[in-house]
Amino acid sequence: MCCSLLPLLVALSPALLLLLQRPDVADGHWEDYKYGRQGAEHHCTWKCVLFTLQWPGGFCQSLNNESLCRIPQNVNNWTIHGLWPLKSKDCCDCWPMFHSDVQELEAELTEHWPSLLKTKSSFQFWREEWRKHGACAACVEGLNSPLRYFQICLKLRHQFDIHRLLDDAGITPSCDRPYKVEEVHGVLAPHLGDKLEIQCVTDDKGQQVWFQVKIGLSRNLTVGCDHHGDAAAGPGPGWYPSPGHPCPPGDPFYYLPIDHEQPLRPCG
Numbered sequence: 526m527c528c529s530l531l532p533l534l535v536a537l538s539p540a541l542l543l544l545l546q547r548p549d550v551a552d553g554h555w556e557d558y559k560y561g562r563q564g565a566e567h568h569c570t571w572k573c574v575l576f577t578l579q580w581p582g583g584f585c586q587s588l589n590n591e592s593l594c595r596i597p598q599n600v601n602n603w604t605i606h607g608l609w610p611l612k613s614k615d616c617c618d619c620w621p622m623f624h625s626d627v628q629e630l631e632a633e634l635t636e637h638w639p640s641l642l643k644t645k646s647s648f649q650f651w652r653e654e655w656r657k658h659g660a661c662a663a664c665v666e667g668l669n670s671p672l673r674y675f676q677i678c679l680k681l682r683h684q685f686d687i688h689r690l691l692d693d694a695g696i697t698p699s700c701d702r703p704y705k706v707e708e709v710h711g712v713l714a715p716h717l718g719d720k721l722e723i724q725c726v727t728d729d730k731g732q733q734v735w736f737q738v739k740i741g742l743s744r745n746l747t748v749g750c751d752h753h754g755d756a757a758a759g760p761g762p763g764w765y766p767s768p769g770h771p772c773p774p775g776d777p778f779y780y781l782p783i784d785h786e787q788p789l790r791p792c793g
């Protein structure tokens with residue numbers, strides 16, 4: 526089927542011809558994705574991806590440092606940490622991301638995917654996530670550019686409206702009322718899949734504080750993918766001084782309110 530089309534395409538498109546002659550296009554891994562070269566999808570090694578959301582009220586406890594955390598005024602909800610293909614060998618540092626790549630999403634990203642670190646701008650956070658994880662995801666159709674990757678993440682954030690699911694079940698941020706993993710899992714699992722991981726940090730008083738949720742998805746982004754025992758399931762290296770752990774079953778944990786003025790001391 527190919528052979529009769531090719532001369533026609535080349536005749537129609539001098540630009541295509543030039544592209545095919547460029548040595549970097551012929552050799553590059555990155556260009557395979559970028560220009561949708563046949564076969565790129567076949568080489569895609571990852572099957573599962575973790576969509577990770579964080580609760581700003583708990584995130585600051587994970588830093589354990591008054592002067593590191595900030596919660597912007599427009600951030601009042603669960604925010605995106607990242608979308609991380611598991612055990613991917615498809616990563617490369619060769620696809621740089623620029624501010625202009627996501628300009629049209631900036632307002633939404635600023636609200637739903639802010640950096641909560643004073644030392645890191647939101648754009649630096651996005652670029653880091655793209656470099657570490659997005660570029661690995663990019664061998665799949667629909668995720669194969671910074672713009673598409675961030676668009677999909679925003680869609681997923683709207684799809685998984687944790688705040689509303691919890692609110693409907695009477696689970697609201699509180700300084701006084703501890704929750705149990707079983708209780709929260711029971712509310713979220715029907716929507717986020719039963720592989721979902723509810724993660725806590727230990728605060729400076731030794732209490733468990735809820736700060737993150739990991740949602741396992743298949744490559745086609747449907748809920749559920751068995752990543753059990755997957756060593757690559759941890760958070761991106763270097764982002765957290767304290768990476769957190771699954772909230773211990775049976776132990777109460779706190780779902781703390783967001784306090785923009787005192788992010789590390791929401792309860793005084």
Ligand SMILES: *[C@@H]1O[C@H](CO)[C@@H](O)[C@H](O)[C@H]1NC(C)=O
Nearest residue numbers: 589590591592593594643644
């Ligand atoms: C907290 O973070 C600030 C800013 O990065 C740093 O200068 C300071 O040493 C940190 N304090 C502790 C106790 O780690």
Ligand SMILES: *[C@@H]1O[C@H](CO)[C@@H](O)[C@H](O)[C@H]1NC(C)=O
Nearest residue numbers: 601602603682683686688689
């Ligand atoms: C969080 O977002 C959901 C919708 O995404 C909304 O219903 C809820 O009111 C938001 N919560 C806050 C505190 O803004």
Ligand SMILES: *[C@@H]1O[C@H](CO)[C@@H](O)[C@H](O)[C@H]1NC(C)=O
Nearest residue numbers: 572743744745746747749750
């Ligand atoms: C998505 O992928 C999973 C696992 O490969 C498969 O079981 C499921 O049928 C797929 N769903 C759709 C809608 O393609």
